[in-house]
Amino acid sequence: MDREIRDLIRQMNSANPLWGAPRIHGELLKLGIEVSQATVAKYMMRRRGAPSPTWRSFLRNQAEGIAAIDMFVVASASFRLLYVMIILGHARRELVRTAVTEHPTAAWLSRQVTEAFPWDTAPRYLLRDRDASYGSYFSSRVKAMDITEVITAPRSPWQNAFVERVIGSIRRECLDHILVFNERHLHRVLFSYVDYYHRSRTHLSLDKDCPDPRPIMPRRIGKVIAIPKVGGLHHRYERLAA
Incomplete structure (x- = not known):
């Protein structure tokens, strides 16, 4: 193993303390560095703590026609509760839409679905929980879109596993490390994370590629540079031509 690669593994590990060996391995593959994930784990700095959970497969054969919707709560610095709605496409784990509000009414949720899916792009199925915010108005709008x-069953978040995993990633990789001031600030933070999620973050379920596929950069192109993402919480690594 070249010293340059060992140093790069440790550099990525140090600059991105939230990353594990699979994420670093995915970045190395995008830089044209062919090493095994076990080798990456060998040269990472040792930290205490439980390993990240694996991403369980869920409704894989019908992923193209499935989307999921869910909400989670974020407390601002002034202790106001902000509700974040996300719509996730199962095919390539893309965040189709994110939105923030203080009052998640059925009419507001219906409008988010309409704007997320123009009439000719609506999925066949939409997974959701039994939150009372959806209501009959939301169901009527979804039915009119032929969705x-x-x-899911009561108290069974595992039945909507993909969107729950994404919410966990947003919290662990972003919101748990940022103090949210208000609704506008939360919009900006989510916009930054969604851009990183789609264009830079490698995913285990996508063979360590991104929802928007990243090209592999051969080693001959040049040296590796780090591009800060999400305010420096994460980095994207690319090769810069000499």
Whole structure:
């Protein structure tokens, strides 16, 4: 193993303390560095703590026609509760839409679905939980778009596993490390994270590629540079031509 590669693994590990061996391995593959994930783990700095959970496969055969919607709560610095709505496409784990509000009414949620899916791009199925915010108005709008609602059982978040995993990633990789001041600030933070999520973050379920595929950069192009993302919480690594 070249010293340059060992140093790069440790540099990525130091600059991105939230990353594990799979994420660093994915970045190295995008830089044209062919090493095994076990080798990456060998040269990482040792930290205490439990390993990240694996991403369980869920409804894989019908992923193209499935989307999921869910909400989670973020407390601002002034202790106001802000509700974040996300719509996730299962095919390539893309965040189709994110939105923030203080009052998640059925009419507001319906409008988010309409704007997320123009009439000719609507998925066949939409997974959601039993939150009372959706209501009959939301169900009528979804039905008019020829989307079949799949409602999970009570207290069974594992039945909507993909979107729950994304919410966990947003919290662990972004919001748990940022103090949110207000709704506008939360919009900006989410916009920055979604851009990183789509264009830079490698995903285990996508063979360590991004929702927007990243090209592999051969080693002959030049040296490796780090590009800060999400305010420096994460980095994207590319090769810069000499």
